[in-house]
Amino acid sequence: MFDAYGPFELRTHDKDGIDNLYRQISDDGTHNLENGIGIYIIASQDPAGKSVPQYVGRTVDEFGTRLKQHFDKGKFVDLVSTGPLQVFLIARAIKGQIVIKSEATGKDFLLIEQLERDLIAHCVAQNKDLLNIRSRTKQETYVAGFRGDDAAKREPAAQALAKLLGT
Numbered sequence: 001m002f003d004a005y006g007p008f009e010l011r012t013h014d015k016d017g018i019d020n021l022y023r024q025i026s027d028d029g030t031h032n033l034e035n036g037i038g039i040y041i042i043a044s045q046d047p048a049g050k051s052v053p054q055y056v057g058r059t060v061d062e063f064g065t066r067l068k069q070h071f072d073k074g075k076f077v078d079l080v081s082t083g084p085l086q087v088f089l090i091a092r093a094i095k096g097q098i099v100i101k102s103e104a105t106g107k108d109f110l111l112i113e114q115l116e117r118d119l120i121a122h123c124v125a126q127n128k129d130l131l132n133i134r135s136r137t138k139q140e141t142y143v144a145g146f147r148g149d150d151a152a153k154r155e156p157a158a159q160a161l162a163k164l165l166g167t
Contacts, residue, residue, distance in 0.1 A: 002115065003093045005033060007043070007051075007086035013077045021087060022064065034064040036091035036098040037108065039115055041123070042131075043086040044079055051086055053123035054079055055131040058116040060109050061101055063089055075131075090115070 008024040011017050025034050040063060042055040055076070059066035067087070070076065079085055092099040092108050099108055124130045143161075161167075 001093070001111070002038060002090050003096075003098075004088060004090050005030060006088040008089075010042075010076070010080055010085040010087055013071065013074065013080045017080070018068070018071050021067075025063070025089070030091075030098065032098040032100055033089065033091060035062045035100045036089070036093075037062060037101055037104055038092045038099075038112055039090040039119060040067065041088040041090070041119065042076060042079070043088065045083055045086075052127050053130060054085070054127065056116060056119045056123050057132075058112050060104065060112060063091070090119075 005025075005028060008021055008028075010021045022034065037060050039056065039058050041053055042057075043051045043053050046052050057066065057070070076085060092104070092112060120130070120132050124132070
């Protein structure tokens with residue numbers, strides 16, 4: 001459904017650094033990767049060398065175009081000043097083939113949107129300062145019979161839901 005690629009490295013936020021990043025993506029050997037659609041994650045390294053997600057984005061145009069838009073706006077200038085960034089691409093793929101915009105369906109777009117929300121929720125738990133300010137969701141949403149309730153205090157409907165969901 002989705003295939004992961006990278007990490008690719010952005011050492012500097014200038015033309016040479018960005019050109020080098022695109023070369024890495026093109027040289028990956030995966031047909032149409034730079035034209036693929038899906039999710040991208042920008043990560044930095046903490047002082048201990050651990051990778052930390054900084055931004056999660058989606059594109060339904062193509063990876064190359066969307067990343068260039070961010071770079072043209074200087075979105076990651078401050079981040080890259082503290083050291084190289086890692087760029088992960090999570091491409092929508094069907095039977096091992098990268099899906100490009102002209103081939104994408106409504107289902108592809110919905111899957112990408114859902115995955116972006118899921119990854120933002122996951123990454124914000126790892127980095128409370130994640131740059132994404134839109135699309136953040138709470139880690140836990142209370143639903144009687146599903147999440148965040150005391151099983152002994154469940155109403156009959158919640159008990160029935162819990163039985164259905166195995167919670």
